[in-house]
Amino acid sequence: MSSADVIIIGGGIAGTSAGAEIAADASVLLLEAEPHLGYHSTGRSAAIFIRNYGNATLRALNALAVPVLENPAGIADETLLSPRGELLLASEAEMGALESYAAGAEGLDRLTAAEAVALVPILREDRITAAIYENDAQGIDVDRMLQGYARLLRSRGGRVVTDAPVTGLTRSGGLWQVTAGSDVHTAPIVINAAGAWAGQMGQLAGAVPITLTPKRRSAALLPAPDGYETERWPLFGSVAETWYAKPDAGRLMVSPADADAVEPHDAWPDDMVLAEGLHRYECAVTVPVTRVERSWAGLRTFAPDATPVVGLDRRAEGFFWLAGQGGYGVQTAPALSQIAAGLLRGEPSVGPDLLRALSPERFEGTVHP
Known part of the structure; x- marks a missing residue:
């Protein structure tokens, strides 16, 4: 059994970038079901950054991501963007x-x-x-971005375990017990960055039911x-x-x-x-x-309102959603990773309106087909 302050489920760009940001002041364990990071959606991205892509919330996230993509200090030596249109x-x-x-x-x-x-x-x-x-639409070097965040995560003491599909999530004594393969890991906080499998992780945790x-x-x-x-x-x-x-x-x-x-x-x-x-x-x-x-x-993977779901679940203590990025996951990752880290530190990096638009609380008491 191993322990950490934060366990992240999912090693795509969402989980890896969030892990890198959170590891600045917490111990992080990232669990990826596949043999390597970015196996699914991240590795199959169209690799394009479009500022006007998505609804108003997503366009706000796109704008927040620009400074990191243009000047990815600690992630890459030069811009992650290239001219495209x-x-x-x-x-x-x-x-x-x-x-x-x-x-x-x-x-x-x-x-x-x-x-x-x-x-x-x-x-x-x-x-x-x-x-x-x-x-101003630009190409994104997705692999360089993913590998840069992975290096930053590890340099800050974060651990990455691949070939580790999560099959169990239970909470006892203020800690989550996360079963991945034959191993059990514990942490007070679990981040659900499982992409297409995020809905299943929410069900395992007994979280607010969100149709993803x-x-x-x-x-x-x-x-x-x-x-x-x-x-x-x-x-x-x-x-x-x-x-x-x-x-x-x-x-x-x-x-x-x-x-x-x-x-x-x-x-x-x-x-x-x-x-x-x-x-x-x-x-x-x-x-x-x-x-x-x-x-x-x-x-x-989309939430019913096509807006990402980011924040702590009020039904499942210590369960944090980082899911539903739809087709915007790569280009919004720099923004969402900073938002996630800020929320866990108790120091939100954005205003309340944007946090409300992202919060899983918007689905409480609702029923989705």
Whole structure:
């Protein structure tokens, strides 16, 4: 049996970054079910930082994350961001979605169809009614970010145990007993950063029931179109999120932008969903899809209001939620890790309105399908 001040369940970017921040003034044990950190959603991220992505709460978290991503002292030697840009396209039927996305957003430029094609020459101009462009959208070096946080965690005395799936959570005498494999670990605080499995961890702990829904997101890697230099292209796609594409090391990553609810598992793409998404992409460009070099899928886990769940549970003493990041987990991790550490220290790093928007208390007394 081992003990710590804080046990974190889940070694994706959420758990690893929170562990690094908390380890500055507490002993931390991180338990990861898989053989290495970042195995699931973190390792399958689209690796893009978009300031205007998500609802108002998420946009506030994005803004809080910027200073760390730009100047990741203690995590990396230089910025974790690189120039990319995001181009969102709308047909006549999608103009409502474009206006909705633009509402409350900052740093967007309205483009004509011709201007959009100038940025991405393979686009079909006749399919574009209008477009918006966010020049400040940037690529994220996700692996360097994850490994940097892991190094910081260990340098502060934190311990990482892999191949340690949690199967039991009980509390006695002011301590949680966490069963992982054949081992039992104890701590007064347990942080639930289990991603797609966070709902199951909440049930094991007897916490407030929160419906967290894993949703599959698939992607395929295509050869770059012949005769085009793609690396300077922005991420581009439908503003209605029916497909998107992103340059990736001389190739194009294309996603059907699927969001099908599934059970927690090691995700893989559905062939029909992927084919339909590639067809939507193909209809928007002048270059046919001739070959898929590789495909994969990951799970993005959402709370009912599509806002992360962060804070102590009032039903299960010492049980801390760090879950429901949806498709925003990597880009909000610097902000959420600092918020989590501040709450556990009793020194909140953000104002009460944002804390209320994130708190698990918002689900008390509610029933979700």
